[in-house]
Amino acid sequence: MQTAVQTLPAHLMPSYQRPSLSSVVNRNSTMLPTPPVGARKRKRAHQYTVSYSEVQEVDTDGRLREIIVIEDTPPPPTASPATSSRTNGYSASYQPPAYSAPIRTRARAAMExxxxxxxxxxxxxxxxxxxxxxxxxxxxxxxxxxxxxxxxxxxxxxxxxxxxxxxxxxxxxxxxxxxxxxxxxxxxxxxxxxxxxxxxxxxxxxxxxxxxxxxxxxxxxxxxxxxxxxxxxxxxxxxxxxxxxxxxxxxxxxxxxxxxxxxxxxxxxxxxxxxxxLLGMCVYDFLKENDFAPFPRDHIQSFAQQLLGSVAFLHDLHIIHTDLKPENILLVRNDFRTVTVPTPGKRHGHRTKRILDSTDIRLIDFGSATFEDEYHSAVVATRHYRAPEIILGLGWSYPCDAYSLGCILVEFYTGMALFQTHDNLEHLAMMEMVMGKMPENVAREAVNHKPEFFKEGPKLNWPSPKTTKQSRKDVRATRSLQEIIPQTDMINVHFLDLVRKLLMFDPKQRITVRDALRHPYFSQTIPPEL
CATH class of the missing domain: 3.30.200.20 (Phosphorylase Kinase; domain 1)
Known part of the structure; x- marks a missing residue:
């Protein structure tokens, strides 16, 4: 079996532009706590199955190639951070979301x-x-x-x-x-x-x-x-x-x-x-067993530096991972201590939370890794971490890994996946809510590849006549990055700036992982919060 190919635009090759880092607010600002991110339950109640199939694509040489496709599976019935509102005055980096019913996680969705x-x-x-x-x-x-x-x-x-x-x-x-x-x-x-x-x-x-x-x-x-x-x-x-x-x-x-x-x-x-x-559990499993409580901000900084270093090493070897997600990040050790934290929304309420003793991690699962000069399949990456250029059919290269890392860092900060959707058009609409309007140059190019996503030229065709009421509600409830990561202190200011650069719509403008390692966020000293 060989991997199928999609012709790569010249602008997505290794020479893609590397924007310089902009200066941010002065470092002497008073450090304030970050409000937490609450959660609401999804109301969709569909029956899903998990399956795989084979499809064939024609490469640039006219040869027919077979690729393995794992079909989409449903999101967990919990809200994404983009559709959650803030409550109380506690820090989002250490306050777990509150639930009124047992959590149905992503890991259970395909059990039946x-x-x-x-x-x-x-x-x-x-x-x-x-x-x-x-x-x-x-x-x-x-x-x-x-x-x-x-x-x-x-x-x-x-x-x-x-x-x-x-x-x-x-x-x-x-x-x-x-x-x-x-x-x-x-x-x-x-x-x-x-x-x-x-x-x-x-x-x-x-x-x-x-x-x-x-x-x-x-x-x-x-x-x-x-x-x-x-x-x-x-x-x-x-x-x-x-x-x-x-x-x-x-x-x-x-x-x-x-x-x-x-x-x-x-x-x-x-x-x-x-x-x-033999290593410890994956980061997603730790999040799940910790009731999806966000990681402390000093732990997020450690994770971010290690992940960016690992992916920069891959890119230096002309390898694109293409499937970065918390499931593919393993803890070296599972040891943790338990602390008591206030419960959001409950006066005098408290709950326990696990804090890792070590943030040492390893990047795994290179089964989907692709060498830059070899065949690229049309669709890569798990839905929640898929870059817009992949959805829009524009081809992909190293920047798609940077985008996935941006989604992962937001998930570490909130405890929830940034995008909870399994529909392409809804996903793009949520991206515009989180990251701002799609740049016109990207939209005009995408119209030639995915005209069904657009109307009146480069305008996203959302809501379409087939858009459900629930989909409209979910997209309207989606919050911007500034709301998800409020700029309450210099740590959050730098973190927001880094994430925004990783999640740029235009892959030509997206920061490279090597440049991201030099971002001012990593010069910040973040004291332990618990």
Whole structure:
């Protein structure tokens, strides 16, 4: 399988403009607390399913290429920070949102859809609920069911185009299927993989495979193994991830840039397996277990500096991650302390909140990473973190990673994803509410690619005759960045300026991640708030 392509405009190549940083308000302003961001429940109550499909695109050479598409999944029934109002006088960086009903998170949204297709044995480990936010193509054709190749017989070698060789540990006695009907490897406790790794527990499952915790029998150390599904298109897709991970380790052996390190990889019973260091939970799971309470502002600054450094390192190697999101950021350690904070909206009310002992993180999941000079599929990035140029069909390059980072930093500040939508036109309308009107030069170019999104020339066609009352209400309730991040002190002034530059509509004007590392925000000393 090869990745499909969309011709890239010249202005999105590595030479895109790098705006200089503007000066901001003087640093002697009095530091004031930031009002919190409240939350309201979404009123949509639709039934959704999670599925994947294949689509084909024609590249610039006229060749037909197949790409894997993960279809859209619904947002959690909680408000985004852009549609939440402020309450009381507490700091948004440490006050969790209040809920009047149990939280239905993104991680639960597809549980029912996965239940019927698990196909695992009674002895298999329980499967954690899959993450809800997935990359998707909004108008993909219905998914097709295809079988997966039979398990490979006896020891053989699969040589990939990058020159590496994966050795299969399969023997004739292992012909009995070890997979469920979807091609996922059935994980059982104390299973021995590749005659070296003893499984401990299942850590997670996604469209491309499973991740298990295991003990390396040779070193007695615990590792994480990503087991790719035994379906040829996923096996082929995994070779790009191996290439990227090998290059990252080669260029950064001491891991100064905080990307996951590949320890080993091999082909086992028709499953490509990637072995890496065992880390803590993902940042999204920590947010969920902490009732979506925002991170302290000093933690946000630490996260921002590490993430920008990791992505700048990727861009220096001409690699675009394309799927940056809290699920793909792992904590090195899960240790935390518990503190008591006031409850918004309740007089004399208090609640507990978890504060991390360490903000050390690692960037993971390079399965969608793309080399700048190789084929680019038309749609990339998980919906909530997708840049406008991707939605508008203008092509994409390094700036799409910068935009995703801007969305992530706002989510760290509020506890909620910035954009809660799964409709392209509604998403663009919300972007205009948050970031300001779409620049005319971007709109005029986009009209040629997505005329259905516009009317009367470069004006966004929203609301359209088909726009629902709920959609109109949601967009009207969307708040601007200035309202989400009020400029109550110099820390917020600089943070708002950085986020605004990362979320510029025009990718030519968007700040690069390398320049963002030199932003005045990182020269601020932010004292611990709790």
């Amino acid at each position: 859809a996965q239940a019927d297709s698990s196909g695992s044995l009674s002895t298999a480990l329980p499967i954690p609920a899959p993450k809800k936010r997935k990359r998707e193509l909004d108008e993909a054709p219905p998914p097709t069911k295809k079988g997966f190749p039979p398990a490979q017989a006896s020891t053989n070698h699969a040589t990939w185009t990058n020159g590496s060789t994966a050795t299969s540990a399969t023997t004739p006695k292992q012909q009995v299927s070890c997979d469920d009907k979807e091609g996922h490897y059935i994980v059982t406790p104390d299973d021995i993989i590749y005659k070296r790794y003893r499984t401990v527990r299942l850590l997670g499952q996604g469209t491309f495979g499973k991740v298990v915790e295991a003990v390396d029998i040779e070193t007695n150390k615990r590792v994480a193994i990503k087991i790719i599904r035994a379906i040829q298109k996923y096996r082929e897709a995994s070779r790009i991830e191996v290439r990227v991970l090998q290059k990252l380790k080669e260029r950064d052996p001491s891991n100064r840039h905080k990307c996951i390190h590949l320890l080993n990889w091999f082909d086992y019973r028709n499953h490509i397996c990637l072995v890496s260091e």
